[in-house]
Amino acid sequence: MIDMRPLKSLISLEQAHEILFNNLKICEETERIPLLELSNRVSAEEIKAEFNVPPFRRAAMDGYAVKASSTFQATDSNPIYLECIEEIHAGDVPTKSIDETQCMEIATGAMLPDSADCVVPVEYTNREKNKIEILKGFAPHSNVSQEGVDIHRGEIVIPQEVVFTPARIGVLAALNRKDALVYRKVKVAVIPTGREIAPLGSELKPGQVYDINTYTLTTLIAQHGGEPVVYDLVEDSFEALESVILDAVTKTDIVVIGGGSSVGERDINVDIIEKHGTVLFHGIQIRPGKPTLCGKIQDIMILNLPGYPTSCLTNGYINLLPVLRKMSHLPPVTKRKIQVKLAKKIVSRLGRHQIFTVMVNDEYAFPAYKESGAITSMALADGYIEIPDNCDLIDKNEIVEVTLF
Amino acid sequence: MIDMRPLKSLISLEQAHEILFNNLKICEETERIPLLELSNRVSAEEIKAEFNVPPFRRAAMDGYAVKASSTFQATDSNPIYLECIEEIHAGDVPTKSIDETQCMEIATGAMLPDSADCVVPVEYTNREKNKIEILKGFAPHSNVSQEGVDIHRGEIVIPQEVVFTPARIGVLAALNRKDALVYRKVKVAVIPTGREIAPLGSELKPGQVYDINTYTLTTLIAQHGGEPVVYDLVEDSFEALESVILDAVTKTDIVVIGGGSSVGERDINVDIIEKHGTVLFHGIQIRPGKPTLCGKIQDIMILNLPGYPTSCLTNGYINLLPVLRKMSHLPPVTKRKIQVKLAKKIVSRLGRHQIFTVMVNDEYAFPAYKESGAITSMALADGYIEIPDNCDLIDKNEIVEVTLF
Numbered sequence: 001m002i003d004m005r006p007l008k009s010l011i012s013l014e015q016a017h018e019i020l021f022n023n024l025k026i027c028e029e030t031e032r033i034p035l036l037e038l039s040n041r042v043s044a045e046e047i048k049a050e051f052n053v054p055p056f057r058r059a060a061m062d063g064y065a066v067k068a069s070s071t072f073q074a075t076d077s078n079p080i081y082l083e084c085i086e087e088i089h090a091g092d093v094p095t096k097s098i099d100e101t102q103c104m105e106i107a108t109g110a111m112l113p114d115s116a117d118c119v120v121p122v123e124y125t126n127r128e129k130n131k132i133e134i135l136k137g138f139a140p141h142s143n144v145s146q147e148g149v150d151i152h153r154g155e156i157v158i159p160q161e162v163v164f165t166p167a168r169i170g171v172l173a174a175l176n177r178k179d180a181l182v183y184r185k186v187k188v189a190v191i192p193t194g195r196e197i198a199p200l201g202s203e204l205k206p207g208q209v210y211d212i213n214t215y216t217l218t219t220l221i222a223q224h225g226g227e228p229v230v231y232d233l234v235e236d237s238f239e240a241l242e243s244v245i246l247d248a249v250t251k252t253d254i255v256v257i258g259g260g261s262s263v264g265e266r267d268i269n270v271d272i273i274e275k276h277g278t279v280l281f282h283g284i285q286i287r288p289g290k291p292t293l294c295g296k297i298q299d300i301m302i303l304n305l306p307g308y309p310t311s312c313l314t315n316g317y318i319n320l321l322p323v324l325r326k327m328s329h330l331p332p333v334t335k336r337k338i339q340v341k342l343a344k345k346i347v348s349r350l351g352r353h354q355i356f357t358v359m360v361n362d363e364y365a366f367p368a369y370k371e372s373g374a375i376t377s378m379a380l381a382d383g384y385i386e387i388p389d390n391c392d393l394i395d396k397n398e399i400v401e402v403t404l405f
Numbered sequence: 406m407i408d409m410r411p412l413k414s415l416i417s418l419e420q421a422h423e424i425l426f427n428n429l430k431i432c433e434e435t436e437r438i439p440l441l442e443l444s445n446r447v448s449a450e451e452i453k454a455e456f457n458v459p460p461f462r463r464a465a466m467d468g469y470a471v472k473a474s475s476t477f478q479a480t481d482s483n484p485i486y487l488e489c490i491e492e493i494h495a496g497d498v499p500t501k502s503i504d505e506t507q508c509m510e511i512a513t514g515a516m517l518p519d520s521a522d523c524v525v526p527v528e529y530t531n532r533e534k535n536k537i538e539i540l541k542g543f544a545p546h547s548n549v550s551q552e553g554v555d556i557h558r559g560e561i562v563i564p565q566e567v568v569f570t571p572a573r574i575g576v577l578a579a580l581n582r583k584d585a586l587v588y589r590k591v592k593v594a595v596i597p598t599g600r601e602i603a604p605l606g607s608e609l610k611p612g613q614v615y616d617i618n619t620y621t622l623t624t625l626i627a628q629h630g631g632e633p634v635v636y637d638l639v640e641d642s643f644e645a646l647e648s649v650i651l652d653a654v655t656k657t658d659i660v661v662i663g664g665g666s667s668v669g670e671r672d673i674n675v676d677i678i679e680k681h682g683t684v685l686f687h688g689i690q691i692r693p694g695k696p697t698l699c700g701k702i703q704d705i706m707i708l709n710l711p712g713y714p715t716s717c718l719t720n721g722y723i724n725l726l727p728v729l730r731k732m733s734h735l736p737p738v739t740k741r742k743i744q745v746k747l748a749k750k751i752v753s754r755l756g757r758h759q760i761f762t763v764m765v766n767d768e769y770a771f772p773a774y775k776e777s778g779a780i781t782s783m784a785l786a787d788g789y790i791e792i793p794d795n796c797d798l799i800d801k802n803e804i805v806e807v808t809l810f
Contacts, residue, residue: 054614056612090601090612091612108712166621169621171780173616209458209514210581220571313571336739371550371554373514379570
């Protein structure tokens, strides 16, 4: 007899999230990673500057290094003339010193001579051999980057807990750092199960479908900074699943089982979690994904997602991702939302928070949802609308908010 | 003498984009990539289903497989009774056949027996040994997933030119595909140059700063699906740059030079491009980033970004990314924009489209911009505002639109 124990009591999605967040374990282990691999990793240390950037005063424009005071009287109609005594390319060190009658040609980024305090941009000059005509007066420090204007020694340039962007990686390069300390990736065990599931490449037996969840979950986890640890398809016997789950809790930070959480599948995973740990919840008022099961064994969270592919992946987005990102020190996903009209009436079920996938076209949302087993419900969708548990119908042409994938 | 040829004529950002898009070469070469590496790659073929998914009729709920007609009269107060003659787990093949007085216990996902056309969910039943009480009538096909409801044979499941998401990768798994044909990554040469630039790990000589642009550009390119090909720092002589650029145009799809585009840097790159190809533009009415230079050698685009780090990276975002993504068949970046108040007056320059980095805090945008050389201008920023060329001032408390990084 199939043990169809009904789900005891469904909890709301908000309650499920509260339990998930109260029970997850944030990964505090760190590793050192070279600059070019730092994108999207999270800083595990506060980084201070050990020297000024730039480490010298430099020209911020192409032009002429001068003493500002020598230009004060200059105008278009009444230019002043200075003698150019040196040219300074970027990377050069000035060798001479200027007085009030002199200047040096200088390139953007080049070191300003100590004797100058200003750069007259080339647009405000004319040149005849070494005689430079200055057409405008400039205040001291004009067009000069002071030493340390970008970064001053001792400044915190990278706080802890920030995500590395190209610009932040550039800051490390400016400071001659070759690597940074980041939190290591969260290891996520992905355990596929279900007697109806066939591994890719095998011949389908009657009654079987190919393994979808391993591929959707693994790529989703990797996209969001996790390190998937994929197990082979497990036969759904107590002994086989128990052995794999107990192995996974010693090797990974969170265990995700795709399938086997439904009441018709003999609740093996509930029994395994109860034997070795604690069941935190079983059943969420959400569709698709009602039978989601969560527990803990030895401080490691077990998230058992429903086996039906859309239920599984929807729960991957709705429940696994927030947990994974929090464990990884990553900020919550920024959801992009748009408001469009509904192209077709949707009937929902009172008491069930429904996630309904839609395609968006010409300001209208069209249903993409087929059934919770249909992976194309998500592959074809641009996003989803959420129908709260106190709503049983959304009419055609009503404005809905679509969360884009 | 530093050859300070002024930029001939600046073009608008819109004109620059038009030239860039008219001259880029979309990569049409393809490669076969395994499922688990397909995330964010672009499909180069239309994929059709070779079989139905699911390949058989299956139960969409846990319950009892019946002939619907045998339940028509059932109500809460007037239940009917059926004999359960078999149990079908997911993955099982039914062995018996039911008549109007019989049913089979069935699990979600399990194959429906040919003799049944409906599943009565377990919630609407009671059981005593093999006698099943049915409390509600159901129409034919209720709670049954028909063969092919998810994917029907011959259907196009993945069109050409779509980006692979976890759900689309799941569709390939459902169809027993182990890989897919995608466009290969666009190879982007990154050539650092400038006499003032020191490679990371070296001792800074007076007048030098560390190489930032290689790191910001390389990580930006990789984040957006490109394959960076990083060259060693090139001495800024005509011969050295010519040799590296000519090498890069034979090995990569687009060449990005960080530095050496400014008028003070002797226009070597302009001369090299003119000798071997065509200059498309030199100078954009944008700040930072005015001296950006674009040309073509042997059909390969050369994009010479200004050497100052913020100018370089800003142009990476504004000019390189749209080109790279288009070459890669990737859709334009979805920009997230928010509207906030400006915390402090900003003065701009008429005739110059200004990109001004800001930090966002408590509904206010605070200037993050220091100078075009300051990499911290971008590292600390949450996004940027654009000040059009016909605007010279935005006042405190004005509403501005921030494009978030």
